Amino acid sequence: MAPLGVAFRTSALTAAMLLTPLALPSSAAAKPTVHTVVMDKMVFAKAPTGVRVGDVIVWVNKDIFQHTATARDRSFDVDLAPGKSARTVVRKTGLVNYYCRYHPGMTGRMVVAAK
Ligand SMILES: [Cu+2]
Incomplete structure (x- = not known):
C-alpha cells in the first residue's frame, strides 16, 4: 500500500509544479495592449x-x-x-x-x- 501512496503524491506534486508556471504567461499574454x-x-x-x-x-x-x-x-x-x-x-x-x-x-x- 505504501508505494502506491507515494506514487500518487509524487504525481500530484508534479502536476501542480507544471501547471503553476504555465498559468502565468498565458494570462499575461491575454492582457490587451x-x-x-x-x-x-x-x-x-x-x-x-x-x-x-x-x-x-x-x-x-x-x-x-x-x-x-x-x-x-x-x-x-x-x-x-x-x-x-x-x-x-x-x-x-x-x-x-x-x-x-x-x-x-x-x-x-x-x-x-x-x-
Ligand atoms: Cu480628416
Whole structure:
C-alpha cells in the first residue's frame, strides 16, 4: 500500500509544479495592449505594430480639423472633433485599411494578428 501512496503524491506534486508556471504567461499574454494613433497635420501618424485581436486603439485628433478613423471594412468608424480622442477594440485578424471620410487622402493600415 505504501508505494502506491507515494506514487500518487509524487504525481500530484508534479502536476501542480507544471501547471503553476504555465498559468502565468498565458494570462499575461491575454492582457490587451493599448495602441495610440495620432491624427495631426492631415495625416495619420505611423500605424501601430504588433496589434492583436482584443487590443485597444486610441485615436487622438491633435489637428485643428475634424477627422474620422474609418475602416474600409466598416469594423470601426470614429468621428473626432479637434482635440478629441476615442477608443476602438480590435475584433478581427488581417489587414485593416482605414481612412478619414472628410479627407480621403488620409489613409493608414495595420496588420492584426490572432490573440
Ligand atoms: Cu480628416
